[in-house]
Amino acid sequence: MTDLAVASHGLTKRFGSQVAVDAVDLAVPRGAVFGFLGPNGSGKTTTIRMLLGLITPTAGGHELLGRAMPDRAADVLPRVGALVEGPGFHPYLSGRDNLRRVDAADRTAEGRTAEARIAAALDRVGLSAAAAKRYRTYSLGMKQRLAIAAALLVPRELLILDEPTNGLDPQGTREVRTLVAALAAEGSTVLLSTHLLAEVEQVCTHVGVMHRGKLVAQEPLGKLRADAAPMARVLTDQPGAAATVLRAMGLTEVTETAAEASGRLGAAAPEKVVAALVHDGVPVRGFTVQAPSLEDVFVQLTGRGFDVSS
Numbered sequence: 001m002t003d004l005a006v007a008s009h010g011l012t013k014r015f016g017s018q019v020a021v022d023a024v025d026l027a028v029p030r031g032a033v034f035g036f037l038g039p040n041g042s043g044k045t046t047t048i049r050m051l052l053g054l055i056t057p058t059a060g061g062h063e064l065l066g067r068a069m070p071d072r073a074a075d076v077l078p079r080v081g082a083l084v085e086g087p088g089f090h091p092y093l094s095g096r097d098n099l100r101r102v103d104a105a106d107r108t109a110e111g112r113t114a115e116a117r118i119a120a121a122l123d124r125v126g127l128s129a130a131a132a133k134r135y136r137t138y139s140l141g142m143k144q145r146l147a148i149a150a151a152l153l154v155p156r157e158l159l160i161l162d163e164p165t166n167g168l169d170p171q172g173t174r175e176v177r178t179l180v181a182a183l184a185a186e187g188s189t190v191l192l193s194t195h196l197l198a199e200v201e202q203v204c205t206h207v208g209v210m211h212r213g214k215l216v217a218q219e220p221l222g223k224l225r226a227d228a229a230p231m232a233r234v235l236t237d238q239p240g241a242a243a244t245v246l247r248a249m250g251l252t253e254v255t256e257t258a259a260e261a262s263g264r265l266g267a268a269a270p271e272k273v274v275a276a277l278v279h280d281g282v283p284v285r286g287f288t289v290q291a292p293s294l295e296d297v298f299v300q301l302t303g304r305g306f307d308v309s310s
């Protein structure tokens with residue numbers, strides 16, 4: 001048994017002359033909550049659609065749960081729950097009746113146990129009380145949770161969720177994040193795509209970063225942070241002189257504003273930097289060393305500061 005829930009090799013998709021996904025080698029360990037992060041248009045949805053066998057790759061291949069796709073699709077897809085775009089729920093049917101339709105359409109699901117499984121899935125996503133209400137009266141968060149319930153009608157080893165919190169208000173976002181964390185705690189591997197760094201920080205154990213169709217980083221979240229160099233900030237009324245010292249001490253990405261200079265600490269020890277500032281007569285009003293934010297880490301890794309917060 002492989003220890004990877006998702007493994008892709010050179011997965012590529014071209015649309016005409018445009019390369020939407022460019023030789024992506026994904027490695028999602030079993031048990032991970034893998035945040036598939038990238039700005040709009042970076043190729044996340046296209047990758048996910050290839051992973052699920054919804055579209056054919058131009059080149060490359062992949063395995064889900066150790067089985068080659070698409071050859072073993074019939075065998076592996078029943079063990080994979082997916083949330084990709086709207087599942088086409090009927091607006092005038094209740095949440096429960098919508099799940100009955102979804103379950104009836106699934107040939108791998110056992111009809112005899114349908115009612116119990118539907119009730120369990122509704123309970124799982126906190127929709128039991130609203131199960132009899134029509135879908136069209138649901139809030140966005142409830143609609144999204146019903147879509148996740150549809151993915152949970154049978155036990156899943158792997159969940160692939162495309163932007164599960166997209167369009168949700170803060171309350172709905174929290175509900176979905178809590179649900180993802182609970183599913184992971186029960187042993188499911190989760191791959192979720194997002195363009196929100198906060199999402200990755202709050203629920204993910206691993207992260208893969210897409211940029212212009214390429215997977216530019218893929219690591220456990222803790223390692224990503226540990227590998228990143230911290231920032232030093234000097235509060236001073238002589239930022240120009242401070243910046244000169246920071247550069248001389250080997251700090252990189254040195255910037256200055258009216259009241260401070262900052263730079264990325266490499267091998268330089270913070271106390272040596274302070275000593276050098278004082279030695280050169282720079283008046284230091286404050287000195288702080290900050291662990292990099294996840295956004296800083298991505299800038300370091302990719303060399304680009306893409307806007308991931310919008």
Ligand SMILES: Nc1ncnc2c1ncn2[C@@H]1O[C@H](COP(=O)(O)OP(=O)(O)OP(=O)(O)O)[C@@H](O)[C@H]1O
Pocket residue numbers: 015020038039040041042043044045046047195
């Ligand atoms: N069917 C298609 N035909 C032509 N181009 C496409 C098609 N699907 C996607 N693309 C293009 O491929 C690129 C990647 O799109 P994709 O939807 O995979 O990005 P994404 O990272 O999921 O973005 P978003 O967060 O907006 O969904 C985009 O430039 C998009 O316009």
